Amino acid sequence: RAKIQKQIELIQEQIDNLIERIELLNQDIEAREIEIVNLEMTIDDCYTKFEHRLRASQVTGSATNWELLFGAKSLSEFLSAVQTIKRIAEYDNGLIAELKESKKEVEAQRAALQKDREEVEALKADADEKRKELDSKLAQVQDSINSINTTLQQTEKSKKETEAEMAEKQQEIDNIYKQLEFDENYVGGEFLWPSKSFTKLTSTYGWRSWSNGASDFHTGIDIAGAGIYGTDILAANAGKVAYVKTTYVAGKGYGKYLIVDHGGGYSTLYAHCSSISVKVGDTVKRGQVIAKVGSTGNxxxxxxxxxxxxxxxxQDPLLWFPNVKK
Ligand SMILES: [Zn+2]
Known part of the structure; x- marks a missing residue:
């Protein structure tokens, strides 16, 4: 997002630059237009003077110069006439030169004006392009904002859902325990680790948090490891099967699980089994295979x-297994 923000700022800056350049060119165009008007006025002026001159010579006719010369009564008058003719010719030449100069400049200004106009058009096209790019970037930003909002909403929803589901599971187990009647006398002996060859823990006892931000209290330990699926689950001690559940909703709760009563208030629970090989009321020995490892339920x-x-x-099961690494 910061990257897109940076790009947007850059494009906006480019557009501002283009607008500035367009304004400068427009000022330039205006100045050139004024200059052209001025030059055209100068040309008009020259033409007017020239016309006057032509009209004057038409009135006097082409004989004028000769009349001036041959009408001279003295050498000084003759020389003066020559001077006059020369001056008139110079004046005419000057007018023509000025006219030519002005025309040339008008052409140059017009060419420059055309160039300016073309440049303005190009800059405007460029600015339009940049604006389109900016619009697309802004749309992109809006899209990512929308997507982030959706994700946040989903996370919030899934967090609540997860916590509700966990609470529901706990409630279900609590209700089952309330209904069960346990043997008063403990069978005796130490608890056995429920798996023959797997000790790796993927989750320990206590509070844990989920990727969606939900948290729940993990009421047991999770024993896992490559190849554990389908291996034996052993009764942690001798006792009586107090509860077996084999129906479950996919992805929810403990899946297939069982509870073994060891007397004296002690019981063990084994969940997410792929199959259970004992039934309620069965007496089991310590280390007896009671189920197979699975991944049922949540x-x-x-x-x-x-x-x-x-x-x-x-309780924290590891209290009974101090040698197992957390
Ligand atoms: Zn667990």
Whole structure:
């Protein structure tokens, strides 16, 4: 946008320059027009004088010069007549020369005027071109402003949608936990990592933010890695399958998931499975395969979403696995 802004300023500057040059040329044209009028007046004046001279000589006839000469009664009169004839001839020649000079200058001025006019036309065309370019740039700016506004609106919408969806998911899980009845006595022993060979975490427990600006509290950890799809999900401890869900809306929630009750208020949850091999009420052993890794529900790639809850309240699973790197 800053680049386009810069281009617009540059074009505007060019247009201003062109307008300035056009104004200067117009002033020049005006001056030349005045000059031409003046020259034409001079030419008219010369013509008038010349005409007068011609008319005068017509009146006196071509014999005038001879009459002047042969009418002389003395040498001095004769010489004076010669002088007069000479002066008249000089005067005529002067008029002709002046006339020629003026005509030449008028032609030069007219040519210059034509050049100026052509230049003005060219500059005007140039300015028009620049204005068109400016209009197109401004349209481009408007387009990008519109597009940014649309994106902002979409981001805002998707942020709200994401947060609403996350809240809905939490509500759903909370409701399920409220309905479940857990065994009072803990099965004992330590928790087992739910995957045989995958320990890479793509998301840890706690607040997280999404690319659209939304944020939600991640109630478990995401275990992933190349080739994890379809691999075994192991029961973290012995217990009873408390809940299994295999129906889901594509792209939403936990997808296929299950909850195992380990007694004493402890339970584990495994989500986004591709398949679940146990059913509600089944007793499972520690390390037993209970499901396969998938990417069902709201998931961007195959992973195990693993939760440990104590009295239905989610905890950071890594508290039980201090050796796993965050
Ligand atoms: Zn998760």
């Amino acid at each position: 998931s961007t790639g195959p992973h195990i979403h693993f939760e440990i809850r104590v009295n239905s309240k989610h």
